[in-house]
Amino acid sequence: MKENIVLDLTELPAHALGTASPSWWGTLAFMLIEGTGFALSIVIYLYLMSLAPRWPLGTLPPDLFAGSALTALLLASLVPNILVARWAREQDLRKVRLGLVVMAVLGIVPLILRGFEFPAMHIKWDQNAYGSIVWVMLGLHTTHILTDVIETLVLACLMFSRHGDTPRRFGDVGDNAMYWNFVVATWLPMYACLYWIPRL
Amino acid sequence: MIRSKDDGLRDTALSDKELNRALASTWSAQPGLWGALSTVDHKVIGRRYIATAFVFLALGGVLSLLMRLQLSQPEARFIGPDRYNQIFTMHGSNMMFLFAVPVMQAMAVYLVPLMVGTRNIAFPRLNAFSYWIYVAGGLLLWTAFIVDTGPDVGWFAYVPLSGPQYGVGKRADIWAQMITFTEVSALAIAVEIVVTVFKQRGPGMSLDRIPLFVWSMLVTSFLIILAMPAIMIASTSLILDRLVGTHFFNPAEGGDVLLWQHLFWFFGHPEVYIIFLPAVGMVSTIVATFTRRPVFGYLAMVMALVATGVLAFGLWVHHMFVAGLPRLGESFFTASSMAIAVPAGLQIFCWLATIWAGKPIFKTPFLFVIGFIVIFVIGGLTGVMVASVPFDTQVHDTYFVVAHFHYVLVGGAVFPLLGAIYYWFPKLTGKMMSETLGRWVFGLIFVGFNLTFFPMHILGLQGMPRRIYTYQPEMPWAGLNMFISLSAIVLAAGFLLFFVDAIRSARSGAVASANPWGASTLEWATASPPQPYNFARPPVVGSREPLWAEATALPVAAGLRVDRRELLITGVVEGIPEARESSVGNSIWPLWAALATTLTLVWSIFSPWAVVWGSIPVAVSLIGWFWPKGVLEDES
Numbered sequence: 001m002k003e004n005i006v007l008d009l010t011e012l013p014a015h016a017l018g019t020a021s022p023s024w025w026g027t028l029a030f031m032l033i034e035g036t037g038f039a040l041s042i043v044i045y046l047y048l049m050s051l052a053p054r055w056p057l058g059t060l061p062p063d064l065f066a067g068s069a070l071t072a073l074l075l076a077s078l079v080p081n082i083l084v085a086r087w088a089r090e091q092d093l094r095k096v097r098l099g100l101v102v103m104a105v106l107g108i109v110p111l112i113l114r115g116f117e118f119p120a121m122h123i124k125w126d127q128n129a130y131g132s133i134v135w136v137m138l139g140l141h142t143t144h145i146l147t148d149v150i151e152t153l154v155l156a157c158l159m160f161s162r163h164g165d166t167p168r169r170f171g172d173v174g175d176n177a178m179y180w181n182f183v184v185a186t187w188l189p190m191y192a193c194l195y196w197i198p199r200l
Numbered sequence: 201m202i203r204s205k206d207d208g209l210r211d212t213a214l215s216d217k218e219l220n221r222a223l224a225s226t227w228s229a230q231p232g233l234w235g236a237l238s239t240v241d242h243k244v245i246g247r248r249y250i251a252t253a254f255v256f257l258a259l260g261g262v263l264s265l266l267m268r269l270q271l272s273q274p275e276a277r278f279i280g281p282d283r284y285n286q287i288f289t290m291h292g293s294n295m296m297f298l299f300a301v302p303v304m305q306a307m308a309v310y311l312v313p314l315m316v317g318t319r320n321i322a323f324p325r326l327n328a329f330s331y332w333i334y335v336a337g338g339l340l341l342w343t344a345f346i347v348d349t350g351p352d353v354g355w356f357a358y359v360p361l362s363g364p365q366y367g368v369g370k371r372a373d374i375w376a377q378m379i380t381f382t383e384v385s386a387l388a389i390a391v392e393i394v395v396t397v398f399k400q401r402g403p404g405m406s407l408d409r410i411p412l413f414v415w416s417m418l419v420t421s422f423l424i425i426l427a428m429p430a431i432m433i434a435s436t437s438l439i440l441d442r443l444v445g446t447h448f449f450n451p452a453e454g455g456d457v458l459l460w461q462h463l464f465w466f467f468g469h470p471e472v473y474i475i476f477l478p479a480v481g482m483v484s485t486i487v488a489t490f491t492r493r494p495v496f497g498y499l500a501m502v503m504a505l506v507a508t509g510v511l512a513f514g515l516w517v518h519h520m521f522v523a524g525l526p527r528l529g530e531s532f533f534t535a536s537s538m539a540i541a542v543p544a545g546l547q548i549f550c551w552l553a554t555i556w557a558g559k560p561i562f563k564t565p566f567l568f569v570i571g572f573i574v575i576f577v578i579g580g581l582t583g584v585m586v587a588s589v590p591f592d593t594q595v596h597d598t599y600f601v602v603a604h605f606h607y608v609l610v611g612g613a614v615f616p617l618l619g620a621i622y623y624w625f626p627k628l629t630g631k632m633m634s635e636t637l638g639r640w641v642f643g644l645i646f647v648g649f650n651l652t653f654f655p656m657h658i659l660g661l662q663g664m665p666r667r668i669y670t671y672q673p674e675m676p677w678a679g680l681n682m683f684i685s686l687s688a689i690v691l692a693a694g695f696l697l698f699f700v701d702a703i704r705s706a707r708s709g710a711v712a713s714a715n716p717w718g719a720s721t722l723e724w725a726t727a728s729p730p731q732p733y734n735f736a737r738p739p740v741v742g743s744r745e746p747l748w749a750e751a752t753a754l755p756v757a758a759g760l761r762v763d764r765r766e767l768l769i770t771g772v773v774e775g776i777p778e779a780r781e782s783s784v785g786n787s788i789w790p791l792w793a794a795l796a797t798t799l800t801l802v803w804s805i806f807s808p809w810a811v812v813w814g815s816i817p818v819a820v821s822l823i824g825w826f827w828p829k830g831v832l833e834d835e836s
Contacts, residue, residue, distance in 0.1 A: 001714065001725050002753040003216075007403055007740050009759030009768065009777060010210060015836030016769040016779035022322045022399045029391040029425060036429040040463070044433070044448075047459060057454045125446050129454035132446035136437070154823055163828040168836035 015167050018089070018174070027175045031182045034144065038186045041137045042193050048129050049197070057130035059122045061198035066116035071191050073113065074184045077106040081184075085177035088170040093159065096173055100156035103180065107149035114142050121194075134194055141190055144183045151176055208761040208832065211737060219736055222762040227319070227733040229786055238788040240324035241732055245331050246310025247628060250621075252331075253303035256294055256338060258699065263291040265692055272685035274673040284669035285352035286371075290345050292355025293375060296471065297382040298338045300613060301424075304478035305389040307620060308417040310628065312393055314723035314730060315411050317402030317739040319767040320783045322395035323388075325790045325825060330388035332794030337381025340802060344374040351375035354667065356468060357438070359449040359460045364442045373442060373805045376435040380801055383428045390421035390428075397421075398772045402722065403757055404741040405775040411721045411744075412488075412495060415502050416481025419509040420474055426513070427470035434463035444808050458523055465516035473512040475609060477505060479616035480547060483569050486616075486623050487551050489719040490566040491558025494745055497550040504543035504550075511540040521592045530589050537587035544580060548573065563717075564638030568619030571646045575611025579604060582657065597667075600660025606653045618645070618698065625705065626712030630729045633709060637701040641694055648691030655680045655687075720745035725754050738768045741775065764832035782833035789825035796821045 018024060049055045056062075084099035117138055125135035155176055158164055211219050229239035239245070266287055270279040279287065313321045321327050344350050351371045353362040362372040397418045401410070410418075438460070440446040447453035449460050484495045495501060517525060517533040551573065560566060582604040586592045595601060618641070625633045664677050671677055715724035724747055726735055737756035743749040757777070760766045765783040770776060800814025828834045 001747075003737060003756045004753040005737070005758045006755040007757035007777070008212075009738075009757050009780060010212060012759070012768075012777055013779045014761075014766075014782075016399075016781045020399075020769055020771075020778040022395050022769065022781065025395045025398055026323060026391055029394050033387055033391075033425050033429055036426055037433060040430055040433050044437075044459065044463075047462070048448075048454060048456065051456055052454050125440075126444065127447075127453070129447040129450070129456075132437075132440070132448050132455070136440070136446070150819060154826075158828070163830065163834065166834065166836050168834060169828075171836075 015171070017167060017171060021171055021175075023171065023175055024178075027179055031179070035182070035186060037140065038190065041133070041140055042189060045133045045137065045193055045197075048133055052130070055130070056123070056198045057128045059127075059130070062117075062122065062134075062195055063120040064195055066113050066120045067191060067195050070110050070113040070117065071187065073106070073110055074187055077103070077110075078181065078184055080106065081177050081180050085174050088173040088177065091165075091167060091170050093165050096170065097156070097159050097164075100152060100159055100173065103177075104149060104152045104156055107145060107152055107180075110145055111142070111149065114138070114145070137190055137194060141183075141187055144186070148176070148180055148183050151179070208763040208835075210758075211760055211762050212758050214762065216736065219762065220731070223733040223736060224731060226762060226765055227731075229732070234788070235786070237791055238328075238786045240320070240328050240784065240786050240790075242309055242313050242321040242324060242327060243730060243732075243734075245327050246306055249306030249309055249331055249334070250303060250628070252335060252338070253299050253306055254699075254702075256298040257303070258695070259342070260291050260294040260299060261692060261695060263287050263294070265688060267291065268685040268688040270669060271671075271681050273682060274671050274675065274678050276670055279669065281669045282352065283348075285667075286345060286348075286350035288667055289351045289354055289375070290341070293341065293351065293378065296355060296475075297378065298334075298341065300475045300609065301386055301471070302334055302382070303617060304417075304420070304475060304613070305386060305393075305424075307478065307482070307617075307624075308393050308420075309389060311624065311723060312396055312414055312417055313400070314627070314726070314734055315414050315721050316397060316400060316405060317722045317725075317735060317741065318396065318400040319734045319738075320765070321392050322400060323392050325784055325787055326388045327392055328787075329790035329794050330385040330392075332791055333381055333388075333797060334385035336794060336798040337378050337385070340381065340798075341374060341378045344371070349374060351378075356464050358464075359438065359441075359457050362438060363449050364445075367442070370805060373439060376439045376442075377801055377805050379431055379435040381798075383432050384797070386424050387428055390424035393417050393421040394425070399769050400767060401770050401775045402739050402741045403768065403770055403775055403777050405770075407773055408498070409741055409744045409775075412484035412498070412501055412505075413478075413481035413721075416477045416484075416505055419505045420477045423470045423474050423477070423509050423512060427467045427474065430463050431467035434460060434467070437463075439804075443805075458520070461520050461523060462516070465519045466513070468519065469516040470512040472608070473508055475613045477508060479572070479613040480505065482616040482620040482623075483551065483572060484547075485719075485721065486565045486569050486619050487554050488745075489623070489717050490561045490563060490569075491554055492561070492718075493554065493558040494720075495550060496553040496557065497546075498744065500546060501550055504546045507543040508540060511536060511543070515540060518587060518592070521589050522596045534587050534589055538584060541580060541584055548577065563622075564633070564635060564642060565619040565623035567639065567642045568615050568622065571642065572611060572615040572619070575607055575615060575646075575649065579607030579609075579611050583608060595660050597665055598660035599656040599664045599666055602666050603653050603656035603660060606656075610649060610653070615645075618642075621702070623717070624723075625702070626716050626728050627723055628729060629706045629709070630712055630727075631705050631709030632712050632716060633705040634701050637697060641698045641701060644690055644694030644697060646694075648687055648689075648694050651687035652684055652691050655684050659684075715747065720748040722746055764835070782835070785831060785833055787825065789821060793818065793821035793825055 080102050087095040087099055121134050123131035125131050229235040270276050349371055351374050353372050357375050360366055437448040441448055447455040449455045449457055488495050514536040518537045622633050622638055659680050712728045714727055722739055737758055740755040740757050760780055766780050767783050769779045769781045771778055796817035800810055803810030
């Protein structure tokens, strides 16, 4: 078919930033998938609870310390996380490098605290259905922290390499920060469910 | 520092001939085996996906013929009960997870980027990864079946039958892990389609100018995103119950068997629409082309797609009417099951109105649409019947239900799909399929299908249960069963002829022009088959039927770079150009990542530690995948 040029694209930027970027939308779509997974795990928890004669089944409610400390730490990590996202938008390489190192540390410390959360449940996965669902919920969320920590570490290496200083990589840093917000946001209902519903 | 030099060669500086040469060198795959394994061209991957799905259709068809052989007479001794259990489980699992869903997504992988006027799908490497994971899942299931470890618990694998107590051995684990493979691949494509439709539409393609097939795939992709996590959680819980002793489905320790049914059908019912909605999009496309007019009621059609998508999540309990749930719940799900007939009916009437007002041309693709309307309406009517609890209680787990869902799924999805293959074959291969053979294919499949499946309604009403490997001579079922088995040969002959036609035409069919049907959508604006870069310049869209509105010259946009893979990013609502963006080049890493994932998933059938150790090669391959290689596509 013959072509008739009616539109000029030469002045467009060579890379789509922020919400224009396909990877921003892709991250959002994966958050929707995983968010559905988290929501379903809470539904299973409540479903099993509705069937049980008492809850938690065969044990005491979980100890609050490790989980609450982790929650506080995750909430606190939002401050540097939002700053990293802002520095990435400003394409400030020096601050982004620093911020990613801080965020990597703030990803690893929750993993250590998470190690204390499993015993704080006072039950193993193979004792009863309550044990099974709390271990799976904690496991599911731990996987997300772990994945994000690895992503942050790789991004940090990238930003210290010769590939770092481009708008594309700053966009990746912004998407990674958005994903961390998601990891924190999904933990809040999980925390309420795991630690406070058994106390109702 | 490689900050925005952005001084690459633009298409504005080139003649048409130079442009095509430059684009071909930028977008082509490497020759040879390595090139075939590392290509990220959505057309190559889409064609592979479609061909593989049809191989699984043929294999599933062979299984159904084996079942018909065994059931053709009472007390037959062709197949034993254990093998029969594996065969019907394999037939269902294979057709749903390895054929129906993948083939619809595969059509979208090929067609959606072309129909919205872009050069490649969003996240092309994820697309390659998805295909490899899909193949691995299929191989896992079929290898297990060949070595007599095929799943034998039905395609919905109800606990406790599939649980650790009754489902001994690894058969149920094979089923559950096959689910993981196919869901990962399906979710990946769903994300690609959503982002392609949102961000890569041609300039001017506002929401109300999106082709109906693309709308249907967008809604389908959201259904996949929201439904498939349920089955992944369900199958993972099942594997955990079987492998490490969790108690999700064990009532003795606070678990519940109905939890499985809820989770399965919360996925399983939307699954039906995941298969059906793409078919609806295909029907709308074919109807418009072969009646020479736009589909009547575009807005109503789009709203019907969205409404079907929403209602699809409110129906799952109608699969559980005999499970003893509270009556109020059953009434609610009866109402919602009947409600979904409204958007389905609305679409049927819109198509009828289109055909009524148009000048129908009865070519093979259109014949399949007529077949679809007839068969799907019958399936829909029995659907309204089984939505009623007292009726469902009578026919549950009988051949009536087998008849119903084959009418809905084969009528509602396979007929449009075959029509779609005849319709898009010229675009896929550059060759036309045979019109004469096509009419025979349609006739054999239409007649064979009805003769095979309609009598199953009667068998069901006569009380013949599904999933039995034989029946006694005293039962009044022998005559109809023999009739069905003979009819199945007619049906199979139709499919055989279809495969013969497809293979023969691909080799030596008549050469197709760019737009052999005189259709209106953008995939027909480029060559058949399209060049690796799809369009030399991105088409600009000024109407809902761009090729009918612009009969002489295609309006296009200019200014993209040709020395790197570049495409156009536009706004979600209006399709206004926002940026030029690179599209990643060929890469072998998706294959390595798929192999590492496969290793991990298969190993984890046997040991939970596989997840720990297997994650290392997975992580390494993902880092290799994403680490910048300093190519032009990294520039920004």
